[in-house]
Amino acid sequence: MLFVASQDPGITLDALAERLGVPVRTVVKDVSRLQSAGLLDLGQGGVRATLGFADALASQLARSHGLDSRLEPGSRLANKFTLGRLGSLPKDRHARSELAALAATLVPEEGIGEPELNSLLALYFDDFAALRRLMVDEGAVERESSSLTYFRTSSR
Numbered sequence: 001m002l003f004v005a006s007q008d009p010g011i012t013l014d015a016l017a018e019r020l021g022v023p024v025r026t027v028v029k030d031v032s033r034l035q036s037a038g039l040l041d042l043g044q045g046g047v048r049a050t051l052g053f054a055d056a057l058a059s060q061l062a063r064s065h066g067l068d069s070r071l072e073p074g075s076r077l078a079n080k081f082t083l084g085r086l087g088s089l090p091k092d093r094h095a096r097s098e099l100a101a102l103a104a105t106l107v108p109e110e111g112i113g114e115p116e117l118n119s120l121l122a123l124y125f126d127d128f129a130a131l132r133r134l135m136v137d138e139g140a141v142e143r144e145s146s147s148l149t150y151f152r153t154s155s156r
Contacts, residue, residue, distance in 0.1 A: 006049035067124040086125040100138035114148040
């Protein structure tokens, strides 16, 4: 529904129901819910996706899949993330330790190679090498030098 409304701004409820192959009453109910969530506008010009649709979707995805989605409530790291990505490494010692432990939760039990870890950390922070070093320095992961494999310290 959101996709159709964003591709065809001003579409009528009847046309939307026909396009989706559902009864008009279903469309009315769903449009009402989406309007309450701020994702759709319904007016004389028909149904329109709001300008914030993409931002709202990106924000929701980041909240559910970002590294910050793993934070404990009240974490001192909460303000360091924007849309699931880390903005900068914290300066506070306790926050750095918390971040290292949080990032270490990304490391699988069986370990992970350095190139794969770099790719994974880059999803959450531009300076993935600094984050990887922090994880090692804080003791959250260990590096097996012979194979360049990283293991969570709790999984060894």
